[in-house]
Amino acid sequence: MDGIIFLIIFIAVVAIQRKLYNRLIPEKVEYRCAFSVSDAHEGDEIQMLEWVCNRMFLPVPWLKVDIHTSSWLDYAQSMSVVAQNSRTVTSIHTLKGRQRVTRHWRLKCLKRGVYTTRNVTLIWGDILGISLGSVPVSVNMRLTVYPEVLNIEEMFIPVNYLQGDTIVKRWIIDDPFIISGTREYTSRDPMNRIHWKATARENRLMVRKNDFTSQLSLTVILNIQSEEYEYCDVVDRDKIELGIKVAATIMDRALRMSLPVRFGTNGCTLDESDKMVFTRTGSGKAHISELLTILAKLELKNVRDFEDFMKGIDKELEGDEVIIVTSYANRAICDILRKLIIQGNRIKLVVLDYYSENRDLPGEIDVYYLSGVDFKNAGIA
Numbered sequence: 493m494d495g496i497i498f499l500i501i502f503i504a505v506v507a508i509q510r511k512l513y514n515r516l517i518p519e520k521v522e523y524r525c526a527f528s529v530s531d532a533h534e535g536d537e538i539q540m541l542e543w544v545c546n547r548m549f550l551p552v553p554w555l556k557v558d559i560h561t562s563s564w565l566d567y568a569q570s571m572s573v574v575a576q577n578s579r580t581v582t583s584i585h586t587l588k589g590r591q592r593v594t595r596h597w598r599l600k601c602l603k604r605g606v607y608t609t610r611n612v613t614l615i616w617g618d619i620l621g622i623s624l625g626s627v628p629v630s631v632n633m634r635l636t637v638y639p640e641v642l643n644i645e646e647m648f649i650p651v652n653y654l655q656g657d658t659i660v661k662r663w664i665i666d667d668p669f670i671i672s673g674t675r676e677y678t679s680r681d682p683m684n685r686i687h688w689k690a691t692a693r694e695n696r697l698m699v700r701k702n703d704f705t706s707q708l709s710l711t712v713i714l715n716i717q718s719e720e721y722e723y724c725d726v727v728d729r730d731k732i733e734l735g736i737k738v739a740a741t742i743m744d745r746a747l748r749m750s751l752p753v754r755f756g757t758n759g760c761t762l763d764e765s766d767k768m769v770f771t772r773t774g775s776g777k778a779h780i781s782e783l784l785t786i787l788a789k790l791e792l793k794n795v796r797d798f799e800d801f802m803k804g805i806d807k808e809l810e811g812d813e814v815i816i817v818t819s820y821a822n823r824a825i826c827d828i829l830r831k832l833i834i835q836g837n838r839i840k841l842v843v844l845d846y847y848s849e850n851r852d853l854p855g856e857i858d859v860y861y862l863s864g865v866d867f868k869n870a871g872i873a
Contacts, residue, residue: 510618510624512550513550513616513618513625514624514625516548516550517548517552517616517625517627518614518625520546520548521544521546521547521552521587521614521616522543522544522545522547523542523543523545523557523612523614523629523631524543524631525540525542525559525609525612525631525633526540526631526633527541527633527634527635528540529635530634530635530636531635531636531637531638531781531784531785532601532635532636532637532638533601533637533638533640533641533740534602534603534604534637534638534639534640534737535600535601535602535640536600536601536637537598537599537600537601538598538599538601538635539597539599540567540596540597540599540633541594541595541596541597542557542583542593542594542595542596542597543592543593544557544585544587544592544593544595545591545592545593546587546588546589546590546591546592547590548589548590549589549590550589551586551587551589552585552586552587553586553617553618554585554586554616554617555584555586555587555614555615555616556582556583556584556614556616556617557582557583557584557585557613557615558580558582558612558613558615559580559581559582559609559612560579560580560609560611560612561578561579561580561581561607561609562577562579562605562607563575563576563577563578564577564601564602564603564605564607564637565599565600565602565607565635566599566600566602567579567581567597567599568597568598568599568600569598570582570583570597571584581597583595583597601635601637603637604637604638604640604733604736604787604788605636605637605788605789606634606635606636606637606762606785606788606789607634607635607637608632608633608634608635609632609633609634610630610631610632611628611629611630611631612628612629612631613626613627613628613629614626614627614628636784636785636788637788638784638785638787639733639736639737639739639740639784639787639788640737640740641737641740641744642737642738642741644738644741644742644860646863647862647863648860648861648862648863649847649860649861649862649863650858650859650860651847651859651861674687674690674698674699675698675699676696676697676698676699677691677696677697677698677699686698686699687699709751709752709753709754709773709812709813710742710746710751710752710753710754710812710813710814711753711754711755711756711773711809711812711813711814711815712739712742712753712754712755712756712815712817713755713757713802713814713815713816713817714735714736714755714756714757714759714817714818715735715757715758715798715816715817715818715819716732716735716757716758716759716790716793716794716798717758717794717797717798717819717820718731718732718819718844719820720820720822722794723794724793724794725792725793726792726793726794728819729792731819731844731845732792732844733792735817735818735819735842735844736787736790738817738842738844739755739787739817740784740787742815743755743783743784743787744784746775746780747775747776747777747780750776751775752773752774752775753773753774753775753779753780753783754770754771754773754774754783755769755770755771755783755786755787756768756769756770756771756801756805757769757801758794758795758797758798758800759790759791759793759794759795760790760791760793760795761786761789761790761791762791763789765791766795767795768795768796768801769786769790770805770808771786798818798825799824799825802825802828803828806828806831806832806835809832809835809837810837811835811836811837812837812838813837813838813840814832814837814839814840815840815841815842816839816840816841816842817844818841818842818843819843819844819845820843820845821841821843821852821853822852823852826852826854829841829853829854830854833854833856833857839856839857839858840857840858840859840860841853841857841858841859841860843859843860843861843862844862845862846861846862847861847862
């Protein structure tokens, strides 16, 4: 008889506390989370912060939070489940009455993109470990991951260049082929910059000292096609991701040198999947952030062939420094480059491939090819 009474009391207590927790927790337990920054670059380590507040006198035996995010945000030392491009991170808390808890998560940004977490799921239970209920909580976290900034000088080698540039005190890219003198070698200098004649004369290691060429404004153009005959989706995705990083690096330097810059591509963004990109010219942190956000949102598909895209914007290009980032340079592209030169533009061509002879290229342009390091095997892509 006593056992039956105890069982009835136990069942009643479980039912009462279940009803009590299911009513109070959605009202009295507050949850918030946010990234420590609104934007970062690929490879950066940032934090996500959680705040949980129990406004009841009753303790919460266990509270589980399922955070639904992208697999390209790698949470260190977390319990997470990855399925294709999504990741569910589990955060478990035990709260005393009237307790507030703050938790810091370290995470690494693995890939460019715009990542949004709109809701998390709160799941709670009793002291017996029995799950009692769950509720979605709106958090609206947003993180923009810009492309990685690279060391272009180590990755690309110039093939030819214009002579007679006027040496001044500013330029967006340190041009290794415009020499203004020599200086003493430091441990950060590559061996291929050693000036052997100056070394023999000074009796110590000397390197070529680079300076900068003066320009008014900069236009960065990215060919989103990895091959000449490529329809819609990109075939060699690693190669175009490298091109996006090169464009981001140039924009980062434009910001540091306070140079006006604009960006164009025959690709599109996630927001406007049928519209090519050609921005206004501007300078400053806000403008560069807009351009980097476009790069973060770029889809790996083309809206129109690159040659047609260039023919549509060539009238906008007069008297500019134009840097074209492309995987190939066929005869049609070379003809467009000649027209741009006639219109008073100075052209730099960054080819996302290793050197191969191309007799169609105009002799008046600076051409850069990938150096001898395979960017796929080097972990750059």
